[in-house]
Amino acid sequence: MPSLPKGRQRQKQLYDAAARLFAAQGYHATSLRELAEALGLNKSSLYHYFDSKQELLYQLLDDYISEALAGIKSLCAGPRDPEEKLADFMRYYTRFYARDLDRLALLVNEVDNLEPRYRKVLEKKERRYLAALTDILDQLREQGRLKEVPSTVAAFAFFGMVHYTFRWYRPKGKVSPEELSEMFWEIFGRGVLRPQEGA
Amino acid sequence: MPSLPKGRQRQKQLYDAAARLFAAQGYHATSLRELAEALGLNKSSLYHYFDSKQELLYQLLDDYISEALAGIKSLCAGPRDPEEKLADFMRYYTRFYARDLDRLALLVNEVDNLEPRYRKVLEKKERRYLAALTDILDQLREQGRLKEVPSTVAAFAFFGMVHYTFRWYRPKGKVSPEELSEMFWEIFGRGVLRPQEGA
DNA sequence: GTCTATACTTTGATAGAC
DNA sequence: GTCTATCAAAGTATAGAC
Numbered sequence: 001m002p003s004l005p006k007g008r009q010r011q012k013q014l015y016d017a018a019a020r021l022f023a024a025q026g027y028h029a030t031s032l033r034e035l036a037e038a039l040g041l042n043k044s045s046l047y048h049y050f051d052s053k054q055e056l057l058y059q060l061l062d063d064y065i066s067e068a069l070a071g072i073k074s075l076c077a078g079p080r081d082p083e084e085k086l087a088d089f090m091r092y093y094t095r096f097y098a099r100d101l102d103r104l105a106l107l108v109n110e111v112d113n114l115e116p117r118y119r120k121v122l123e124k125k126e127r128r129y130l131a132a133l134t135d136i137l138d139q140l141r142e143q144g145r146l147k148e149v150p151s152t153v154a155a156f157a158f159f160g161m162v163h164y165t166f167r168w169y170r171p172k173g174k175v176s177p178e179e180l181s182e183m184f185w186e187i188f189g190r191g192v193l194r195p196q197e198g199a
Numbered sequence: 200m201p202s203l204p205k206g207r208q209r210q211k212q213l214y215d216a217a218a219r220l221f222a223a224q225g226y227h228a229t230s231l232r233e234l235a236e237a238l239g240l241n242k243s244s245l246y247h248y249f250d251s252k253q254e255l256l257y258q259l260l261d262d263y264i265s266e267a268l269a270g271i272k273s274l275c276a277g278p279r280d281p282e283e284k285l286a287d288f289m290r291y292y293t294r295f296y297a298r299d300l301d302r303l304a305l306l307v308n309e310v311d312n313l314e315p316r317y318r319k320v321l322e323k324k325e326r327r328y329l330a331a332l333t334d335i336l337d338q339l340r341e342q343g344r345l346k347e348v349p350s351t352v353a354a355f356a357f358f359g360m361v362h363y364t365f366r367w368y369r370p371k372g373k374v375s376p377e378e379l380s381e382m383f384w385e386i387f388g389r390g391v392l393r394p395q396e397g398a
Numbered sequence: 399g400t401c402t403a404t405a406c407t408t409t410g411a412t413a414g415a416c
Numbered sequence: 417g418t419c420t421a422t423c424a425a426a427g428t429a430t431a432g433a434c
Contacts, residue, residue, distance in 0.1 A: 010399085028227035029312065031427065044430085045400050053428070083392070109308060113228065140392075147393050149382050153374060154391050156367045157360045157383060164359030168351075175352060183348050184356065191389035192353050193282070193339075194346050209417090230409065243412085244418050252410065 014039060014049050019060055023102035023166075027057055027113045057110060058118040064103045065125050068096055076132050082139035087185055089136060094162050094181035101166040108163045130155055158188050213238060213248050218259055222301035222365075226256055226312045256309060257317040263302045264324050267295055275331050281338035286384055288335060293361050293380035300365040307362045329354055357387050 017038045021030045032053060036043040050056040075088050097104040111122055134151040141151070161184055171177050203211065216237045220229045231252060235242040249255040274287050296303040310321055333350040340350070360383055370376050 026225075026227065026311065028225065032429090033427080041399095042401055043428090044402080047429070048399060112225065137391075145393050145395070147385065147391055149386065149391060150374065152367075153379065153382050154386065156363065157386050160360040160363030161356045162359070164355065164362055168355045175349065180352065183352050186346065187348065187353065187356050187387065187390070189390045189392045191387060192336075192346055192348060193388045194344050195394075196344070231411090232409080240417095241419055242410090243420080246411070247417060 011049055014046070015060060018056055019102050019106060022057065022060070022110060023105040027110045054115055054118065058114055061107060061111060061114070061122055064107055065122055068093075069125055069128060071096060072129065072132050076136065082136050082143065083145065086136050086140065087189070089133060090158060090185045090188060091181040094184050095177045097162055098165055098169060098171055098177035098180050101169065101171070104163065105166040108166065129159075133158065158184075161188065210248055213245070214259060217255055218301050218305060221256065221259070221309060222304040226309045253314055253317065257313055260306060260310060260313070260321055263306055264321055267292075268324055268327060270295060271328065271331055275335065281335050281342065282344065285335050285339065286388070288332060289357060289384045289387065290380040293383050294376045296361055297364055297368060297370055297376035297379050300368065300370070303362065304365040307365065329358075332357065357383075360387065
């Protein structure tokens with residue numbers, strides 16, 4: 001653990017508290033007064049750390065999305081078997097978000113609350129998630145190993161599964177993030193039904 | 200089309216406009232002034248139709264959820280084959296929301312913005328969705344036709360797929376709600392991968 | 399880096415005339 | 417059923433002392 005300089009430490013506390021409050025109550029439903037109280041600060045003092053509430057939200061979201069994207073990039077490189085890539089992608093993606101549901105809730109719910117100039121930057125990065133996944137699916141399709149379902153539908157079906165976890169899943173519960181990621185991969189790849197003899 | 204009495208017509212217009220605005224911008228980001236303008240009304244006039252903004256949101260959500268629940272109930276009754284029930288449930292559920300994404304966006308995003316006394320009522324009804332689906336899954340499990348995945352995980356994986364559609368799916372696009380419902384059923388039941396000879 | 403004080407805007411909501 | 421007028425509260429943000 002490299003210890004942060006004191007100024008940065010405070011900033012990290014602030015970001016963490018903001019993420020927690022925004023995730024639990026929503027961006028608009030959380031006032032800066034509330035955030036300041038959570039930190040034991042006066043509300044005016046917050047403006048030492050950011051220029052506006054909008055910019056604060058943007059900083060949070062951009063950090064998260066960039067981190068996830070960096071992890072995905074390395075998975076997709078190289079000429080490995082596409083089914084292995086797909087499995088890795090889905091396991092990584094599921095675990096990444098299952099471990100920090102606050103981040104997930106923010107990314108799923110609050111991007112819309114950004115002004116266009118901020119939002120456009122993030123949406124561009126989100127499209128790179130999507131492209132990474134559809135590319136793998138298209139590789140599988142070329143090899144005749146994917147069913148006749150559009151790649152975008154399949155990709156969004158998966159993103160839906162994962163992005164919805166913040167509404168019900170709890171990483172400390174009976175199912176660990178690792179187990180969850182295996183279950184999602186099994187469901188997405190082979191379905192929940194046990195193959196029947198006669199079929 | 201039975202024509203509504205004039206008072207009720209106005210009320211329906213108001214509900215529709217509110218649903219559209221809340222879905223597009225979010226509950227907190229939409230002011231009553233904005234809603235009044237969309238209807239060509241003075242903002243004070245709105246209070247003839249509801250007592251508070253909270254109550255307006257609650258009325259909208261309760262209408263939607265009750266309608267969906269009524270449809271599901273009839274599907275689940277009777278001693279039919281559980282796999283057929285499952286397919287019917289998923290087709291019905293997917294089409295219901297794929298046809299009206301504004302409703303879906305509201306139900307997924309805005310329930311949290313209700314005061315506890317309102318929210319609790321809706322969450323109770325939502326749990327009945329979930330119970331209806333897990334019951335069917337458990338019936339399949341008893342017959343050895345479901346894989347070793349917890350019913351709640353499977354159920355939420357499906358809800359995730361469907362509930363996320365409001366972020367990307369457009370019913371007027373290349374894939375109709377009917378086609379989408381078939382695709383989701385195929386993915387959820389049998390997966391996206393084509394079964395291989397050697398496996 | 400944190401505070402006090404305050405400016406400015408918008409919001410949800412009410413009272414009462416027509 | 418719709419309007420005008422008005423209110424209190426809460427919101428974001430700024431200026432300037434320490």
